[in-house]
Amino acid sequence: MTLTAPSEIAQRHLPLFDNKHLLLAGELEDDFVQQLSQRAASVTVFTTHHGFATRQKKASITVHAGATLDIDHPIDLVLFYWPKAKAEADYLLAMLTHALGKEVDWMVVGENRSGIKSIEKRFAPYGSISKYDAARRCSMYYGTCHTPASSFSLEAWFTDYPLTLGETSLTIRALPGVFSQKSLDDGTELLLHHLPSIKGNVLDVGCGAGVIGSYILATYPDCQVTLVDVNYLAIASSKATLAANGLDGQVLPSDMLDGVEATFNTIISNPPFHDGLDTRYSPTESLLRNVPSHLSKGGQLIVVANSFLRYPPIIKDSLGQCESIAKTRRFAVYHAYKTRE
Structure with missing residues (x-):
């Protein structure tokens, strides 16, 4: 896999990783970790x-x-990829410094448009960090955590x-970085x-x-609902939302339908088309193409998406038809049935 620009700037400083007990964390996307495993004393990924996670486990990372x-083992260097949401960055910095302890070196890399320049201010409670390199519209910072977060509570x-x-x-x-963290988005509404x-x-x-x-569980109590997401912060948030409302649903990690084996009467989604800072349509297109194998005969697909996205032709190709049941200037709700095996 081609390296991302943040990985390329870190690659310019490979000697810094020699014989280190290394942890990679943050907005991880490529397989740079496999190259680092040839130099570091040990390499661990937190994602x-x-x-x-699934891809790296297959590579024995x-x-x-x-x-x-x-x-349960010491880390002396963190390679941290700056996430797009500053609130998520604050969360990860607090959680990771608390978990790893003091006198741990931190290398932070990210695209300038991601807001990485705020790292000096955001890392200040834990130690000193300063710019080390810049290239390809990315920056790299290096410093040491001297004062890790004294406590960490997920609940907080x-x-x-x-x-x-x-009537519902x-x-x-919701945890930081999770979609609709602070209010209901217009598409879901x-x-x-x-x-x-x-x-x-x-x-x-x-x-x-x-x-x-x-x-759905609150409005249609006879339904059995399974919730899936590729992000573990979303998984934890969905579990917390269900618990807060006294609802009983199954919540599982899955990259779209990759981790799903059962068939359903209804598959419903407000699928993302952003991955980090970039626009990506392929995950949702994969969902729409693979949905027939996970729908029972007569089952229905309900999807809301930005109205400019060209999803109806894919739905028609998968299920034979596609109806727009609601539309605004920005969003459209699409509906289709599985009428063929």
């Missing part, structure tokens, strides 16, 4: 991304995947907000206001904070 890190990082749609009232709970009749087994793909799945 909140299920798909990235030691991976810790989840919302928090629990590690949740943002809670109330949501009322019709919910409390939504349009989708929920125009839901067709739902029954049986339901799959919420890209569940985020669990808004769609929780609304």
Whole structure:
């Protein structure tokens, strides 16, 4: 895999990794870790991304995947890829410094447009860090954590907000970096206001904070709902939202449908088309092409998306038809049935 620009700037300083007990964390995307494993004394990955974790495990890299890190061996250097959301960066800095302890060196890399220049201010509570290199519109900072976060509680990082749609009232709970962390997004609101009749087994793909799945469980209590997301911060958020509302749903990590084996009466999604700072359509296009194998006969697909995205032709190719059941200037809700085997 081609290296990202942040990895390329780190690659310019390979001697810094020699004989280090290294941890990679943050907005990880490429396979630079496999190159580093040839130089460092040990290499460990912490990621909140299920798909990235799966790929590295197949390459025999030691991976810790989840919302928090629990590690039982010392780390003396962190290679941290700056995430797009500053709130997520604050979360990861607090959690990781607490988990790893003091006198750990930190190398922080990221694109300038990601806001990496704020690292000096955001790292200040933990130690000193300064710019070390710059290239290809990216920056690299190097420093040492002398004062790690004295405590860390996952619970303290949740943002809670109330949501009322019709007769259904919910409390939504979300961790930093999770979609719709602080309020309901317009696309999901349009989708929920125009839901067709739902029954049986339901799959919420890209569940985020669990808004769609929780609304279905609260509104259609006879349904059985499975929520999946590729991000472990979203997984933790969906579980917290379900618990806050006394709802019983299954929450699983999955990169779109890759980790799903069952079939469903309804598959519903407000799928993302951003990955980090970039626009990516392929995950959702893969979802739409593979959805027939996970729908029961007569099952339905319900998707909300930005109206400029060319998803209807893909849905028609997969299921034979596609209807727009709601539309605004920005969003459209698409609906289709599985009518053929």
